[in-house]
Amino acid sequence: MERLLKSIKIAINEKIYVKDPESSTLGKRIVEESILMINEMGFESFTFKKLGAEIGSNESSIYRYFENKHKLLVYLTSWYWGWLEYQLVFATNSIADPSDRLEKAIEIVTRTTAKDSAFSHINEVLLNKIVINENSKSFLTKEVDSENKEGYFVLYKRMVSRIGQMIKDVRPDYPFAVSLASTILEGSLHQHFLKDHFGTLTDCRKNEDATSYFLHLVTTTLNA
């Protein structure tokens, strides 16, 4: 699995970047270090100038890869959803029973990333944390409709669709399959955030609790 993950490349919409960061050493360093820095200082304080200083490169060079830091965030979150989709498909592909398949899917999307694959320049553990803290900011903007039209969010949308389809496979007559799917994905991020910062607003104390919660929620809802 790890070897396999090393060799795959997550295909990101070309409109998100000016020059593919995967195509050069500098590009990879930009992505690599930006993950560390955004995780460290938060997206608001992060700037291309600081990133340049950190990787011993020039601010203007970074602009040749990404138009601005918002697009870099869209790139990082897209990469994450593409990566997670890969995990999802890989793990559920062979499961024939719809209920078992959905259960596995929920497990995969609600757990936190514990281990860095350590092969690529992308630290998945930290990226997972970034997604928990910053994902909403990628679409809660005035430009969301035009960016959506340009295909900036296809990978995220594909994740929701896949889970929605799995729900339909279990219960074709359930009328809120897609809403439930989006609730699982977004809600899971939210529960993890609450666990870290607003302990009184969640029953999830450990990472696995989020899985139990959503597993229970979905199972009872679909078995009604």
Place this chain on the structure above:
Amino acid sequence: MERLLKSIKIAINEKIYVKDPESSTLGKRIVEESILMINEMGFESFTFKKLGAEIGSNESSIYRYFENKHKLLVYLTSWYWGWLEYQLVFATNSIADPSDRLEKAIEIVTRTTAKDSAFSHINEVLLNKIVINENSKSFLTKEVDSENKEGYFVLYKRMVSRIGQMIKDVRPDYPFAVSLASTILEGSLHQHFLKDHFGTLTDCRKNEDATSYFLHLVTTTLNA
């Protein structure tokens, strides 16, 4: 009800503002116009300078009410949650049956605000839209823990707690009452956002659909 709402004042944590905007005409104009502007141009593009120009007042005068625009956002969202809590308590107070009470509560927190009370300087319809689009940004910051400690989010937390308690009143042995409560509140905002921008990621086409969705979700979960 409308008359009543006019006379009540939502008590906001004093640490959120420098000077209480309710205490002067200028303060009220700041709040009033900021709601229109944030709604119009989005929180990122909104600045105190632009606000000053709009209300024919000086940038520096606005800083005498709010330290920065982030705190203004915290103020606005806090006001909204306080207002919604009032609606919630008012509407559910007299309902003795726990299931009926929870049902009413879900209806109130999942519906969108349709009508401005037209009495105060605060346009609740637009504020509701701002909360859908910008609420997450009030806490998805690096300062969340210190601000939480200062009590910036008490009103939001109280809303979640109240609904959590109502869930417990229906099913005391359900182990995820608080998580379910936070899922309803945050998930509802998210479904409304999806309805407006990512139609394929939700089954909610009309505003009422969100109510149906969460009502069904909660009912089946608690009746299992």
Place this chain on the structure above:
DNA sequence: CAAGTAATGATAGTAATACTATTATATTTG
């Protein structure tokens, strides 16, 4: 009603952000 105080406005200034443009220097490749 005069005098004092508080609120607001006007102006100026600063450091940082978010870029763009230009030119110089490496590095790669044919």
Place this chain on the structure above:
DNA sequence: CAAATATAATAGTATTACTATCATTACTTG
């Protein structure tokens, strides 16, 4: 080795997010 390409260095601009100072207006109170 020359040409093309990538990166670095430098400079510059408009805007943001403030802070500080001082002038003006409004409001209160003795």
